[in-house]
Amino acid sequence: MRAAGVTEFGGPEALHIVEVPEEHAGPGQVRLRVSAATVNPTDTYLVLGVYADRDPVKNPPWVPGMDVAGVVDEVGEGVEHVVVGDAVMGVVVPSGAHGGYRESLVLPGDSVVHAPKNATDVEAATLPMNALTARFSLDLMGLRPGQVLAVTGAAGAYGGYVVQLAKADGLTVVADASQADEQLVRDLGADVVVRRGDDVAARIRERFPDGVDGLADGAVQDALVLPAVRDGGAVATVRGYRGDGQRDLRVFPTLVRKVAQDRAALDRLRQQAEDGVVTLRVNRALPAEEAAEAHRLLAGGGIRGRLVLTF
Template sequence: MRAAVVTEFGGPEAVRIVDAEVPEPAARQVRIKVAAAALNPVDAGVRAGAFGGAGKQIGLGWDVAGTVDATGVATAWEAGDEVVALDYGMVRPLAAHAEYVVVDTAAVAKAPATVDAVHAATLPLNALTAAQALDLLRPAPGQSLLVTGAAGAVGGFAVQLAAHRGVAVTALARESDAELMRSLGAAHVVSGAVDPGGFDAVLDAAVLGETALEWVRDGGAYVGVIPQAHPAPVRGVRTAAVEVSADGALLAQLAGLVDRGVLKLRVAETYALEDAAEAHARLAEGGVRGRLVLIP
């Protein structure tokens, strides 16, 4: 099979397409024939060496949508099931940017029925991150939440999920993204100055750190998206950072919200797997609204 990997760190040009053996599922694993796989900033970090692994072949890709192709023992999934999954992990020889991928059954969920595989592939990593960040924040219905980086993938899901839970969401985004933010459920959109202490909680998808912490009221809550990189608590503000985990049960709930029209999935552009380096170059340019998706 073909797979996108890096064998030495660098820019988009470091991405290579190689031939590899089709992986075999072990117990409590399934093999997925990949129909689409989203490209995320974490893939750029892996490619650049942010997570180590020098001297090794490292596979790229965390998000996958496709069809179960084979199963190990002790799994309820069957060949032919259409699924989505988070293929979690930093430094592995092969990952989701390939024609086939093996994942643990606990990471797999039934694919949304109302969207195609390209759109479904944008769901796992970013929606799980947003949902797990909100679980850490625990905003109550009616409380105020500021989402920084709200036009990005994680931020966009956070806006939608929080609004669905009855939270009063303010999106921090560019003026040009205001209409998009309101369509996702934001009650307010700000693009300039933010009042200190003005919010019960902040989900800092833009990684503003202490600047965003100042916008939380005394005794409120702050959650960032870079594991173990959140600012220290001040003024009684509870601080934490989400570290996404594969959770097939939660992913199934999120897929259900897609089918109910609660969550909108955004695809910016698609690329053939062979053009993965071009997709990385586009991601590096910035300004992408929605996800870039690779198609084997």
Template sequence: MRALVARRLDGPDAIELIETAVPEPAAGQVRIKVAAAAVNPVDLGVTLGFPVKFGLSAAREQSGLGWDVAGTVDAVGPAAGEYEVGTPVVGVADLLGRSLKTHAEYVVLDVDAVVPAPRGLELVEAATFGLNGLTALQAVRALQPEPGQTVLVTGAAGGVGGYAVEIAKHLGLRVVASAGAGDEQLVRGLGAEYFVDRAQDLPDAVRRIAPAGVDGVVDAAVVGIAAQEAVRNGGRHVHVQGGPRPPELRAITVQQLFIQVGQADLQELVRLVEAGVVSTRVADTYPLEQAGLAYKRLAEGGVRGRLVLVP
């Protein structure tokens, strides 16, 4: 089979399309014939060696690429539940240190990381929400929200931030969205009640809306202290990516969130997609042999929607 890997770890130019053996599922695993796999910022990070630099993964000769996947079950290992060959599924490959991942023609995943795909959704669209949707779901949950509370979402036009806006709105929260000036219509369409241009002084702009501060922030843009200054005393700050963990000032609870993939949350996310709460946005598709173009386009920034590889 063909698969994308990174070996040099010096950016998107390090991506290699290799020929390798089709992996076999072990106990508690299924093999998926990949129909589509989105490209995520974390994949760019892998090509730059960030997991090794930040101590999240050991150095290795070859790093697999790709987290999201949609496709059909191709083979089933022992004790892998009731999956049948041909079942449409979505999954997330959450281990950084794998030599082969979802940017390939086939991928093997633990059954806990796989669920049936949303009904009525094309598999290219189904490949777009797994990693970012799970991160957003777990981030909003970490705020311990109560209906009627006001929350700030930074990076609200991005993958994680956009889903956080939709999920927070669904839970009855009032959302203040921070994004670029050109994204106001987009984030309001996702459910934001208030909009703050990211070029403004964030704490001042948010406190003009919520003078005592918002109840919590999902900091998808990793703004850090500036985002925390918009939170009321005793509120919550969810820091959803790597980098330094912000201090807990003014009795604010800070949680640095790393996604945990499990069937229960994946099933909940699929339910939200089927209900129209969580949207799917495909910006463009690329064949595996043109994956470098997709990675470079993502690295340039400004992509709204997902870039999806189609083997």
């Protein structure tokens, strides 16, 4: 069975088509015939070997990919919410050769839900990981309707979903953007847009002098953005940053693997995509054989919408 992966860690050029063993669905599991797998920044770290020490699988190949869409072709005992032939999407916690960039994949049943109606497989693949991470960030911060949330990296996939989900939760959203992305971020629903950059915290404070109630740091600016948040406020991070221990800020590293089997949350996102609450944004679809090119494009920066590999 084909997959796009690496046998030696490196840059995009390390990615190539590899053969991996076929798997079958056991109890509580679902097997997908994968037709689309989204390319995310986390995938590039896996290819570089950043996560090698924590991966229990030490032998190649290693296959990236954290979200997929396709068709169910095997259902294990105890799984009743999907049947063979259903169009579905799923979130993946990669380990060894078990990543999303493969043409067949076994997942826990609770990591798989129906794809949004009227969405293509390429579109559906862009939803699970980034939107579930955004949802988890908001749940961890626990802001109430009417409170103010700042979002950095708002034009990206995670940041864009945070903006849209926060608005659906009744929050006021201040988001950053470059001049080129300002209209996009406004269209996503931001109430206030400030220019992105290392001084974004000062720009947010100009608009909200007392500080915002919470901040989702999709731009991974870590300590630079903490001054935007009021004393005792909440911060959600996506690369494990835990704050500087000052001003009683509540800092929540958001690790999507902790909610990878939250089927109810994933299915709610499916419904919100159908209702138009969240937008499925595709930049470009490339065949799996061009995984290296997809990683090169992502590394070049400025990608708006997701790159998706197809099988």
